[in-house]
Amino acid sequence: MRIRSIVLLGxxxxxxxxxxxxxxxxxxxxxxxVAGPASAxxxxxxxxxxxxxxxxxxxxxxxxFSVGANGSVALPLIxxxxxxxxxxxxxxxxxxxxxxxGYLREPKVSAEVxxxxxxxxxxxxxxxxxxxxxxxxxxxxxxATAKGFTPRANRDVVQIRRQGETTETTYRLTPELMxxxxxxxxxxxxxx
Numbered sequence: 001m002r003i004r005s006i007v008l009l010g011x012x013x014x015x016x017x018x019x020x021x022x023x024x025x026x027x028x029x030x031x032x033x034v035a036g037p038a039s040a041x042x043x044x045x046x047x048x049x050x051x052x053x054x055x056x057x058x059x060x061x062x063x064x065f066s067v068g069a070n071g072s073v074a075l076p077l078i079x080x081x082x083x084x085x086x087x088x089x090x091x092x093x094x095x096x097x098x099x100x101x102g103y104l105r106e107p108k109v110s111a112e113v114x115x116x117x118x119x120x121x122x123x124x125x126x127x128x129x130x131x132x133x134x135x136x137x138x139x140x141x142x143x144a145t146a147k148g149f150t151p152r153a154n155r156d157v158v159q160i161r162r163q164g165e166t167t168e169t170t171y172r173l174t175p176e177l178m179x180x181x182x183x184x185x186x187x188x189x190x191x192x
Contacts, residue, residue, distance in 0.1 A: 026157055028172035032180075043135055045083045045091070046163065046182060047071060048117035053095065056108035061099070064114060077103050088113055117163075119179050121146045123187035124153035139177040142185055154190040161186075 045051070045067050053075065055061040065073045071084030073091065078098040083091055092111040099107040116133040119142060126147035139158055149155060159168040163182025171177055179185065 024170055026170050026172050028174070032160075032171060032178045033174065033176045034178075042087060043113055043116070043181075044085050044087060045113070046117050047084060048182070049083075049113060050115035051083075051088055051091065051111050052114045053092065053109065053111045055095075055099065055104070056110075058104065058107075117181045119181065120184040121187070122184070124150045124189055125187050126150060133179070133181040137179045138175060139171070139173055139179055139185060140175055142179050143187065149187065152189050154188045156190075157188070159186040159188065160184070 047067050047069055049067045050064060051067070051073065052064050053062060053073075061076050063076075065075065067073055067083045070080070071082060072080040073083045075081055075095055078095065081091060081094050081098070086094075088111040092109045095111070096107050096109040099109065116135075118130040119133050119137070120130045121142055122128040125143055126149070128146060131142070131145050139160075143149060156173055157170050158173050158177070159170050160179070161168045161184045162180060163184075168184075168186065
């Protein structure tokens with residue numbers, strides 16, 4: 001009887017610790033478990049991304065531009081172009097239309113992402129920090145980038161906080177679990 005009480009007490013304390021950490025339910029399905037964008041052309045820009053824009057035969061209008069804190073890119077002559085949540089193809093089309101409004105005759109504009117905003121990883125990994133994002137990045141790739149798990153790491157679940165959100169979501173760690181740009185990944189400590 002006494003052993004049973006001790007075991008129940010231990011389980012209760014373990015569950016209380018999990019609840020205290022805000023682990024919540026473990027998610028193992030959904031959009032993070034479906035293959036991400038097939039190419040950088042589908043990538044949605046955000047604050048911290050850097051693009052290269054080329055305006056054909058207009059070296060003074062071409063260059064590298066960052067998505068600013070206001071979510072836009074400041075381009076020569078035409079000013080601020082909204083960029084956050086849009087693809088580089090949409091930005092190039094918008095810039096082409098604005099250059100054609102009295103600045104250039106039949107402008108040809110192309111754009112590409114040259115630097116993706118980073119993801120962040122902390123907790124039980126050998127080298128926590130921020131790392132460059134790459135299209136198609138998985139949680140296991142992110143952990144490998146951070147030099148792998150520490151010996152105390154929980155290798156079953158990870159907590160991910162999406163950029164702009166205030167709470168973490170707990171996900172089952174599988175080879176298909178996708179990381180998005182700006183994500184903060186936290187690897188917890190295992191209890192046993």
